[in-house]
Amino acid sequence: MDISEIGRLSSVRRDYLARLAKEGKRPDGRGFDEYRPIKIEKNVLRNAEGSARVKIGNTMVLAGIKLEVGEPYPDTPEKGAMSTSAELPPLASPEFEPGPPKPGAIELARVVDRGIRESEYIDLEKLCIEPGEKVWIVFIDLHVLDYDGNLFDASSLAASAALQNAIIPNERYELGENEPLPVRKPPISCTFVKYSDAIVVDPCLDEEEIAEARFTVALDENGNIRAIQKGLSGSFTIDEIKNNIKRAQFHARNIRKLLEEENGKKDKES
Amino acid sequence: MDISEIGRLSSVRRDYLARLAKEGKRPDGRGFDEYRPIKIEKNVLRNAEGSARVKIGNTMVLAGIKLEVGEPYPDTPEKGAMSTSAELPPLASPEFEPGPPKPGAIELARVVDRGIRESEYIDLEKLCIEPGEKVWIVFIDLHVLDYDGNLFDASSLAASAALQNAIIPNERYELGENEPLPVRKPPISCTFVKYSDAIVVDPCLDEEEIAEARFTVALDENGNIRAIQKGLSGSFTIDEIKNNIKRAQFHARNIRKLLEEENGKKDKES
């Protein structure tokens, strides 16, 4: 198990899941290549500059975007900056403990961050206020509310959706009128786990608890690869890796469509 | 028990205290509405800008005031600032442990802070050096030296007395001559605890250890209410609360007199 590092499944349950997998089945009746229902709600908060709540099955993640004025990095004096954090509060799972972020939460935040950063989703060039002096810093905060597996995809999707409706709070800093945060096409993250020789997409918690290896890939709108993270102590063969990426390209298209529909809805409403 | 969160009294002693209370008595022979002897010593330190050592019975608290030049809060650019901390060092009790402040110490500091802040005891308007740039920050540090109950009242009184003799260290910052810290009328804090259906003022440690509920109120010179803190898991009825406040108004007058006498003494001496 990855995130919580506790709470091993009983061996009876473990054997049962392995037997199911051999028959091509999953504990919740899905096919190996089937996501749980995905629900995206945007603009759910008032104080955040942007926000979204994403549910994948029972897993629920809230992403909130805050912008602050700060100094640019010395090597990119004309670019804004971004920072991603993940909180796994005890609210979301009996295994989560309060305290500073554990390695699992740090890995989660860093993988989501890489997907967004490497796909150049946020147009950081447009976030310069005064070259070398003042730029916008975009804080992406992931707040897990209910943990039933696959935090990587839920968090990445919540961050993408929240950034889509985020604004630059110019008024709060007396810099003119508020305006939309300039974003390009979002990355879409797809996660697989391997157990009992099966590789399944969108693992639920039961599956994560017996997973041997995990594979997450973030794809851009052309299906190109922007970030990869292999996790856990199991291994993948070269062919499995290649196959994962091809399967991810299929799933990412569907999830992207979902996100765009949600975006369209929002636009019509406003 | 509140501050230390350890060290339960033996049930024999507990029963004994309950029996005493039923007879209208307290373990140290006081009446329900009687404070232990209060002793205030001011100006006891050299490096602090102001200081006072207060004893209530065996409880002893030292308050030290330091002033530093800093930036004002953005929403009050022409006002000084204040900050209150409490240290409960292992010196003062076998139950206190070293390390960052525990919830009990934080509650103590915040309740003392609220009393001072809400009664506008320090004239923060006069602590502006350069609007929006430089103001005086008043640090009130409470250092508990001996813990035998009722830290709330002893700490509040020590802070009030220390602020009365504090100076603004203009010379250290090359801002002219030192001058007295501008203060108005101090708040007076009164604390009650409830156990075995009795509500007693100024609890000693034995009483705090069996207390079910705690009530602290800070009153200004007109007997008006500036801050309240109810603590512990027991409850008060509405009538008990009202009664506590009326009793506090009586005690506060006496303590205020004591503090003024001490102040008078100081003035004569200097």
Added chain:
Amino acid sequence: MDISEIGRLSSVRRDYLARLAKEGKRPDGRGFDEYRPIKIEKNVLRNAEGSARVKIGNTMVLAGIKLEVGEPYPDTPEKGAMSTSAELPPLASPEFEPGPPKPGAIELARVVDRGIRESEYIDLEKLCIEPGEKVWIVFIDLHVLDYDGNLFDASSLAASAALQNAIIPNERYELGENEPLPVRKPPISCTFVKYSDAIVVDPCLDEEEIAEARFTVALDENGNIRAIQKGLSGSFTIDEIKNNIKRAQFHARNIRKLLEEENGKKDKES
């Protein structure tokens, strides 16, 4: 035991070492006044402004020097500053644990720091860039790689050697050309421990584990005393202390020669 505060030697081994000492012998065959072989390698790193790896027997310490531009201390506006840290990573000993520096590491860093500071080894006056605004801050980082006793002398020697080949990275800060860090004569540290009535120089780990008292003295090129640290719960008589210092004056001369030879080599090479 000093640094690790764990891992007591078996009493059999302890008795054996005591018996040896009574016969004037040490566990590795040395005389009481004999150092293990000392090996100094300088300029072993690329990113550090100066570096040295020192081995005393099996003990190995790496010192790295970094310079940064920072603000001077208010009371020395025209002087650079220095800061010494020691890391005792779990790599170097089964007893070392990760985490913030323990008291043993802090004492080590502070004693090395005092030797350098009090002998005015670094010419801090020459490290001022803009009086009151910008000075060079010299960071001396001690990284223990293999711990077999006597970290004090190995660390002090590594720091001295690393400072000898350090440069001021003017180019990185666009302040002109790089230039050598201005240093004077290094301090030489000599450490003794006392066990079973014997006082031996350069203790190995076995000896440190049964040591009752430790004595470290840093001497300048005239044999004058610049820093002393007595450690552990054992005591020294006045005569033992005096004797330690005289013995140290002898050892320091030899070690200083070694360091100068190494310096000479370097100069020829470059």
Added chain:
Amino acid sequence: MLMKDGLRIDGRKPDELRKIKIEAGVLYRADGSCYLEWGGNKIMAAVYGPREALPRHIQDPTKALVNARYNMASFSVEERKRPGPDRRSTEISKVTSEALENVIFTELFPRATIDVCIEVLDAEAGTRCAGITAAAVALADAGIPMRDIPVACAAGKVDGMVVLDLTSEEDKEGEADLPIAIAPRTEEILLMQMDGHLTYQEFEEALELAIKGCKQIAKLQKEALMKKYESFEEE
């Protein structure tokens, strides 16, 4: 400034609550949960337990510990908050734990802990009262035996007038704030804090108003729990 023609800046009457929406049982993993919107506040509360208190040396052999943790999400306020507890949230966690412990039959679960998680997702004044109110529903949803369902509300003083349930602006510009939590059946006071400036008469008035507010909210709590049970039966 804050009152005009007897009404408040958001149009409410002095004794009127902000809009409150309570939903019970919204989380999958928690033993009990509650989502609450109260004016601009959005709160998620979850309850775990009773479960064994760990490490063991914190166990109380006579009763369960009640351990509430009030936490503000970093994006819940205008200026981004650094994640993790600060002094304010530590104090609120403490008084919240104490208030909730009062009504729970803790002696039924020796050596156990009952963990109450309160996450403030969006904040607009009165989050401690909102948190306690939500936590109480989550405790009931978790089936924790309680002698009453606590409920919290604040009254305050604004432009010289005692009013119910302050907004951010009223809290900041007003003269006093008096948050309380009560056991509504007996009207016992479980939590009381106050800061500002009240005469004794104003205090009495404010306390009465806050209790009235609490009782209105107690109804909403019960409706939310009822709705959850109904939807449970329908399934």
Added chain:
Amino acid sequence: MLMKDGLRIDGRKPDELRKIKIEAGVLYRADGSCYLEWGGNKIMAAVYGPREALPRHIQDPTKALVNARYNMASFSVEERKRPGPDRRSTEISKVTSEALENVIFTELFPRATIDVCIEVLDAEAGTRCAGITAAAVALADAGIPMRDIPVACAAGKVDGMVVLDLTSEEDKEGEADLPIAIAPRTEEILLMQMDGHLTYQEFEEALELAIKGCKQIAKLQKEALMKKYESFEEE
């Protein structure tokens, strides 16, 4: 900019590794150790264990824990790094632990821990691969039973071309970086991370190149271990 006449700024061909030097068994206290220089990287790795995992509640009764700690010395980079772990090193420690655990027969040592310490003394791109490669040698030097000796290497994309083993400048200015660790006998992937921009075809090409690099380095690892055993026999 980064490629000229088919060669890279440091003169290497696209499929050429930087210079690598590996030495096994260099530390006295550690159960196994390795010093590795790889381009401008200087890495010291040490292994302690198997030894009892402490505190006890972290013990796994079925197998040993593999606990790698990647740490950068404060002087190992151009701007001095504050001592202690940061988010980056925490992540690298995690994926390194997982990669190494794969090949170790952990079930032979229940309740134990195998601690792997990786100290980056001088850094110049590719430290995580260098660290894993050094750690693997230290594990073998410590006599920890493994089904294979893991090895790591990165490929990437620079000026539109897939190349092996990026330098700092290529990593910073280039288009993608793909560090992997493999079990060389079976070519199983133990670690894979990627950031940048690769088409699927480029990814396949980079993966192939990285595996080729790994296999070259695997030879150097074995030579270093051989040399250690030989010197041991000579003694």
Added chain:
Amino acid sequence: MLMKDGLRIDGRKPDELRKIKIEAGVLYRADGSCYLEWGGNKIMAAVYGPREALPRHIQDPTKALVNARYNMASFSVEERKRPGPDRRSTEISKVTSEALENVIFTELFPRATIDVCIEVLDAEAGTRCAGITAAAVALADAGIPMRDIPVACAAGKVDGMVVLDLTSEEDKEGEADLPIAIAPRTEEILLMQMDGHLTYQEFEEALELAIKGCKQIAKLQKEALMKKYESFEEE
């Protein structure tokens, strides 16, 4: 500058101590305590124990641990100090613990801890010596069996002259500071630190002077303890 006509800036002779006032048994809760004023220094010391060392894994089955904690109050210095230990106080706590452990019959209390709390309330050079001197009295007041009552004092060098018991200004502007602690009966050195610049001859001279100072202070310690016992008998 610092010396004029053979006298120091505060009028003292080279071998003269600042004014010292010692009071034993001043605290109610502590097992032993001492309040000490030494020049501008004001120190409170308390002793708790012997009591069981916790957590258990720190216990030594052969003897008691001696655990001194030197702490400066935030208002004890001119620039307000952030509360909590810094590197300086960590070092002083360590050498103080070691010095005190020397004289205590720790083997009488296996598995126990003896906690020594030293709070610097007002500081003016020489706080570590003042702290050890106060702690020794508190230990005696607590009835901890000791083979001698330790005492500490510093000598130093100022304007080329060896002097006793430096003030802040002498410490800052002077050439050397040599704080020591001794067991006065045997003159054994329990603590010695030095920084500055001393020839060997100057060192010998300073050491002799510091020991003389210690012995004077030892008398004051005994008087304070005597006074406490007398007042106890009077009661």
